[in-house]
Amino acid sequence: xxxxxxxxxxxxxxxxxxxxxxxxxxxxxxxxxxxxxxxxxxxxxxxxxxxxxxxxxxxxxxxxxxxxxxxxxxxxxxxxxxxxxxxxxxxxxxxxxxxxxxxxxxxxxxxxxxxxxxxxxxxxxxxxxxxxxxxxxxxxxxxxxxxxxxxxxxxxxxxxxxxxxxxxxxxxxxxxxxxxxxxxxxxxxxxxxxxxxxxxxxxxxxxxxxxxxxxxxxxxxxxxxxxxxxxxx
Amino acid sequence: xxxxxxxxxxxxxxxxxxxxxxxxxxxxxxxxxxxxxxxxxxxxxxxxxxxxxxxxxxxxxxxxxxxxxxxxxxxxxxxxxxxxxxxxxxxxxxxxxxxxxxxxxxxxxxxxxxxxxxxxxxxxxxxxxxxxxxxxxxxxxxxxxxxxxxxxxxxxxxxxxxxxxxxxxxxxxxxxxxxxxxxxxxxxxxxxxxxxxxxxxxxxxxxxxxxxxxxxxxxxxxxxxxxxxxxxxxxxxxxxxxxxxxxxxxxxxxxxxxxx
Numbered sequence: 001x002x003x004x005x006x007x008x009x010x011x012x013x014x015x016x017x018x019x020x021x022x023x024x025x026x027x028x029x030x031x032x033x034x035x036x037x038x039x040x041x042x043x044x045x046x047x048x049x050x051x052x053x054x055x056x057x058x059x060x061x062x063x064x065x066x067x068x069x070x071x072x073x074x075x076x077x078x079x080x081x082x083x084x085x086x087x088x089x090x091x092x093x094x095x096x097x098x099x100x101x102x103x104x105x106x107x108x109x110x111x112x113x114x115x116x117x118x119x120x121x122x123x124x125x126x127x128x129x130x131x132x133x134x135x136x137x138x139x140x141x142x143x144x145x146x147x148x149x150x151x152x153x154x155x156x157x158x159x160x161x162x163x164x165x166x167x168x169x170x171x172x173x174x175x176x177x178x179x180x181x182x183x184x185x186x187x188x189x190x191x192x193x194x195x196x197x198x199x200x201x202x203x204x205x206x207x208x209x210x211x212x213x214x215x216x217x218x219x220x221x222x223x224x225x226x227x228x229x230x231x232x233x
Numbered sequence: 234x235x236x237x238x239x240x241x242x243x244x245x246x247x248x249x250x251x252x253x254x255x256x257x258x259x260x261x262x263x264x265x266x267x268x269x270x271x272x273x274x275x276x277x278x279x280x281x282x283x284x285x286x287x288x289x290x291x292x293x294x295x296x297x298x299x300x301x302x303x304x305x306x307x308x309x310x311x312x313x314x315x316x317x318x319x320x321x322x323x324x325x326x327x328x329x330x331x332x333x334x335x336x337x338x339x340x341x342x343x344x345x346x347x348x349x350x351x352x353x354x355x356x357x358x359x360x361x362x363x364x365x366x367x368x369x370x371x372x373x374x375x376x377x378x379x380x381x382x383x384x385x386x387x388x389x390x391x392x393x394x395x396x397x398x399x400x401x402x403x404x405x406x407x408x409x410x411x412x413x414x415x416x417x418x419x420x421x422x423x424x425x426x427x428x429x430x431x432x433x434x435x436x437x438x439x440x441x442x443x444x445x446x447x448x449x450x451x452x453x454x455x456x457x458x459x460x461x462x463x464x465x466x467x468x469x470x471x472x473x474x475x476x477x478x479x480x481x482x483x484x485x486x487x488x489x490x491x492x493x
Binding site for chain 1: 236240244247302303304305307308309310311312313314315316489490491492493
């Protein structure tokens with residue numbers, strides 16, 4: 001379970017998060033939507049302890065994330081932009097991340113799923129954006145963590161890899177994991193997600209389950225629904 | 234932290250620069266010893282070289298390595314690893330790699346020349362000790378500057394400026410202030426000012442150890458006069474230790490508060 005109370009974060013004069021409140025129950029799959037710069041990534045990074053908030057509290061499975069690092073054992077994170085040490089080989093990178101986390105991992109099926117065998121001995125510098133993202137997916141999914149956080153996971157992936165990723169996510173859902181996704185691609189949301197959280201200007205603007213929206217979604221599509229809700233105000 | 238240290242040493246072990254650095258000391262110490270033929274003289278010449286060069290190389294390596302490993306750091310901070318271990322591990326990795334290159338590059342020619350029988354072992358050791366201190370100090374400051382500045386050009390500029398200040402400008406200001414305040418008893422001021430420059434501290438440490446009053450300079454002479462050799466040595470070592478501790482502690486504090 002992830003619990004966020006009154007989270008504030010500003011970068012200089014720019015207030016990104018303004019009193020964000022959020023609870024995500026275990027075993028739920030939730031999409032975080034919102035326009036560019038609304039604070040989605042900042043929120044996710046706060047949960048991971050990458051960004052240090054000025055005010056507020058975040059609990060992951062009951063443990064405060066402040067000055068704590070052990071809780072990250074329970075989280076797999078797929079960052080938005082894959083940044084790797086460029087002169088390492090793919091194989092070495094995977095080994096290194098395995099070495100850093102004590103939990104069991106199984107990268108082999110994922111490597112063959114995404115056809116990465118032939119890249120294992122290449123250095124990360126030489127890989128294309130899509131291939132890097134696949135490596136990124138392997139790094140996140142090779143651990144059996146109860147919480148998975150994905151920040152725009154489909155960026156740079158080709159349609160086939162995207163279908164594979166969706167299948168992977170569905171398998172993880174079946175295992176009862178808590179999953180957080182930010183994305184701008186509505187088909188991903190419709191296919192995978194139970195609940196939508198819409199962030200606007202650093203606050204939760206609305207939170208609705210997909211079932212609740214189902215009738216209208218069929219008529220005008222998910223984009224249409226969100227546009228309608230935003231116009232209501 | 235040990236794991237991070239391991240990866241950073243592994244990474245540096247594959248870098249050519251570490252070996253060039255090692256080769257440079259090998260060459261210069263070998264040349265001075267075998268052409269000059271006097272261990273003490275070689276130590277004094279080497280001291281003048283390392284007092285300028287080690288800070289410069291450590292600063293440049295430190296800032297370059299820090300910026301180059303930003304991707305590595307960003308990967309690590311999302312993993313279940315303690316933040317301070319990441320920065321301290323990387324810092325120790327670089328400082329150790331540089332110190333070991335320095336130690337081996339100096340040690341091998343000295344051993345071959347016959348350091349054991351020359352009676353200069355302690356003097357050689359003090360050279361190695363101050364060299365290592367300077368490596369740890371200037372690498373830490375470079376890391377700290379890198380951590381505070383996202384902008385690489387600015388960080389690089391500040392790091393070089395810091396070296397330039399400590400290696401050149403500080404002495405100029407020091408002399409200028411001594412000249413201007415000639416009429417006053419300024420021994421204590423001079424002593425105080427020395428503590429704020431690790432390069433001066435190192436110079437005084439070696440001078441006190443070698444006991445060459447002619448080369449000691451104004452501050453060295455005051456130091457010896459004021460504290461005597463033994464206390465002087467202790468104080469310089471303590472001050473150098475503090476020069477390592479403060480930036481490393483800053484590294485830990487800033488590292489824990491930084492957003493990625």
